[in-house]
Amino acid sequence: MTTPRRSGNYKRSLWDDEYLQSISSVYEGEESIERARELKEEIEGILEEKIMGKDSILGQIEFVDVLQRLGISYHFKGYIHTIMEGLFSAKDGWVSTDLHEVALKFRLLRQHNYLVPQGIYVSYICSIFVSVLWKSGIIKRPFASPFKFIRRWDIDALGHLPDYMKICFFALFNFVNQHSYDVLKTQGFNIVSCLKEVWANLCKAHMVEAKWISSGHTPTIHEFLENGLVTIAGPLVSFYLYICCENPIEEKMLKDFIQVSDLNRCMAIAVRLMDDLGTSPDEMKKGDVMKSIQCYMKEADCSEEEARDHVKYLFHETTKKFNRAMLSNSLISKDVVESFMNAIRTAQCMYHTGDRYGIPDECKELVLSLILESIPLA
Known part of the structure; x- marks a missing residue:
């Protein structure tokens, strides 16, 4: 018996190749x-x-x-x-x-x-x-397990995957190997094993959410965030930011990013919470896993408004922790730390009024004004 795949019913992206090629700028040449x-x-x-x-x-x-x-x-x-x-x-x-x-x-x-x-x-x-x-005067799914194949990193294992996963795994295999080759060529450092691990951890975390959906389990907000900081791709993004911004790369630092340090942990949780505040209503309609808001509603037996206020409080407390970790940091370069801070700012830009990521029309004008339109000088 074949179980139909769940669909997020996301709208088609506006940014296909034909549209991108049609965009021109007066600042070329x-x-x-x-x-x-x-x-x-x-x-x-x-x-x-x-x-x-x-x-x-x-x-x-x-x-x-x-x-x-x-x-x-x-x-x-x-x-x-x-x-x-x-x-x-x-x-x-x-x-x-x-x-x-x-x-x-x-x-x-x-x-x-x-x-x-x-x-x-x-x-x-x-x-x-x-x-x-x-x-x-007033001072008074049944799901296949992709992370196992990623850990093996064996292209011959492709035949054991469902058809819809084969293309994804093959694309990831090529992407990781190409990026690893570029880093090896420029810095003399082999990052394949590290990249395999962060990608496998991401897949594993998504499997946890898939099992929650399948079983109808609602995690506590603590359980959700511990897994959610990975599904939002916090460790993965911070790992890529490090290898892109830092030269030379240090092996110890790579391991710290894989295990999640204070800085990238705070960054990931802040992005996760802001994402939940912006996308929760729409994603719940699509049958997605419960977000931090719904988890806290059940855990604290409170209204959605009260839960949203609590998630906003957690966001502000997390950014305070991030600031403290940033000020006490002596290991990670300023460029990397600034990129973490910018990730939080970008999350606020994308989600503070709704889901500008999942609803293309919400983001179109923002992208065009940021990248193509000139800034008035007067």
């Missing part, structure tokens, strides 16, 4: 490349002037903030590092009577992994509120 080079040199000149003392600290950090918001700060890492080092070294410069300046200094220093006492910011905020209050 040698003329635009030359103009980009000129603008980069112009900004470098501005930064040099600011660093040489021709602008205030506030002017410097506001310019850094603009570059970061435009997504081009990576072109000027050296200059930005000099500005942030100068700001951090001049600890008396952290204090200001301008709330905007204090908040911006605090945020940028934290973003660049400088350990700034929170009290500097909080005490200023408190003093403002105290002043205002005082003046106001």
Whole structure:
């Protein structure tokens, strides 16, 4: 007897090859490349002037903030590092009577992994509120087991898989081997065994969810998150981010990413929770596994609204843990840590108003405006 496969009933992707090839940009060609080079040199000149003392600290950090918001700060890492080092070294410069300046200094220093006492910011905020209050006078499936085949990493085992899995396994086999070859060629390090393990762990975690669906089991929110941080591909993504951003690669660090360290664990849980908040209603209609919201509803015998509030609380607490782990980190490079932070930000962008990933129309305008449309200069 053949059991019909479950379908997520996702809409067809808008981003097929024909559509992508039809998209054009006015910023193609040698003329635009030359103009980009000129603008980069112009900004470098501005930064040099600011660093040489021709602008205030506030002017410097506001310019850094603009570059970061435009997504081009990576072109000027050296200059930005000099500005942030100068700001951090001049600890008396952290204090200001301008709330905007204090908040911006605090945020940028934290973003660049400088350990700034929170009290500097909080005490200023408190003093403002105290002043205002005082003046106001109111201080009173049957499922095959793909992870076994991935662990074996044997292309001859293909014949033992169902037809619908053969293409997936073959594509994964080729992808992992090609990526491993590229890393071996550029860094002299063989990562095949590590990649096999993170991919197998992902498949294994999805099998756990499949068994929950099949048996009708509702896990506790703790059980769900321990498995969910893997099914959201947290360890897998963080592993790829490490090998893409880091050179040279260290074997110990690879093992840490496979086992899930504090930083990538927090990143994965934060993305998982934000995903659940945005996709839970639609995915439950499709018969998907219960998300953290439904797990907590059953566990705490509470309403959906109360459960959503609890998941939001968990998200904020997880990001706090991430910030603490980031500030105490001394092993992982700044580029890798920043990519983890950006994963959380991207999750917020994709899911804070709904499911921009699973519903293509929700995301189309965002993608076009981000990648193709020019930013108004006035």
